[in-house]
Amino acid sequence: MARRMIGGALALAMCFGAGPGALAQEIVLASHRAAYVLGLGVARAAAVAGIEGALTVELQETCDGWTLSQRMRFTVQDQDGDTIETDISFSSWEASDGNTMRFTMRSSSEGEVVEDIRGRAVLAGNGKGGKVVFTQPEEEVIELPPGTIFPTLHTIHLISRARAGERIVMRPVFDGSAVDGAYEVNALLGTAAPPGAARPARPASGVDATLLAGRSWPVRMAYFRMDDRRGAEPEYESSMRLFENGVAIDFRFEYPEFTIRGVLDRLEEIPRPRC
Numbered sequence: 001m002a003r004r005m006i007g008g009a010l011a012l013a014m015c016f017g018a019g020p021g022a023l024a025q026e027i028v029l030a031s032h033r034a035a036y037v038l039g040l041g042v043a044r045a046a047a048v049a050g051i052e053g054a055l056t057v058e059l060q061e062t063c064d065g066w067t068l069s070q071r072m073r074f075t076v077q078d079q080d081g082d083t084i085e086t087d088i089s090f091s092s093w094e095a096s097d098g099n100t101m102r103f104t105m106r107s108s109s110e111g112e113v114v115e116d117i118r119g120r121a122v123l124a125g126n127g128k129g130g131k132v133v134f135t136q137p138e139e140e141v142i143e144l145p146p147g148t149i150f151p152t153l154h155t156i157h158l159i160s161r162a163r164a165g166e167r168i169v170m171r172p173v174f175d176g177s178a179v180d181g182a183y184e185v186n187a188l189l190g191t192a193a194p195p196g197a198a199r200p201a202r203p204a205s206g207v208d209a210t211l212l213a214g215r216s217w218p219v220r221m222a223y224f225r226m227d228d229r230r231g232a233e234p235e236y237e238s239s240m241r242l243f244e245n246g247v248a249i250d251f252r253f254e255y256p257e258f259t260i261r262g263v264l265d266r267l268e269e270i271p272r273p274r275c
Helices: 002-009 020-026 151-163
Strands: 032-043 050-061 065-077 083-095 100-109 112-123 130-136 140-144 168-173 183-189 216-225 236-243 248-254 258-269
Touching: 032 248, 050 258, 065 151, 083 151, 151 168, 151 183, 151 216, 151 236
Parallel strands: none
Antiparallel strands: 032 050, 032 258, 050 065, 065 083, 083 100, 100 112, 112 130, 130 140, 168 183, 183 216, 216 236, 236 248, 248 258
């Protein structure tokens, strides 16, 4: 569950015809800090009675790339009133050329550590494969398939393709939240909302509305294992409204038993670095 949760949140990705540098010049992501209130969307199993929690996301430009940090804390309650508390934290740095990534992920349930993952991923170049060197939970090296990209560049790629009017975007993505490598991410891009037309489901006073003033698109993503994606059901699905500056609102994380919704509660811009 931890890998699926943080993987969906990371969906907050790079043209075959253009390199990372060209895309980064076309699309300017806003360095920002956002907080979302988590709650139960749809319960498909009687065992799930309620979900409460919070998700915080911080995306920040640096002089040599991007840092991304996330923390998701939530409590699941069953019909008998019993609860399970889960805490997931993730942080990463991605180089501006899109070829290097460092990452850490830690998840706990009821105060007990469930997963602790650390490592470094390197790609051989635009459109090429690469490898991941894990240092935790144990030293291991895995291969990444050609065309793999990392999360921040995946966001840039989705915006680029949405601007071009494309509806389906598929790429292998490695996000550093699991030891089983890249996932094939199938993204469906909806019709654009014009500047100023999209608003959070529950507007809050702590939201900087200037960060939500641009165009936006509904995005739905399905995550498939690379080795069994043909004819298989996705591992999980997520949806959001993605703005052209990289800010996302109205999250949905969908699992067989239930859906978690994430509603924007706070949003602020972080100053860009002076390099």
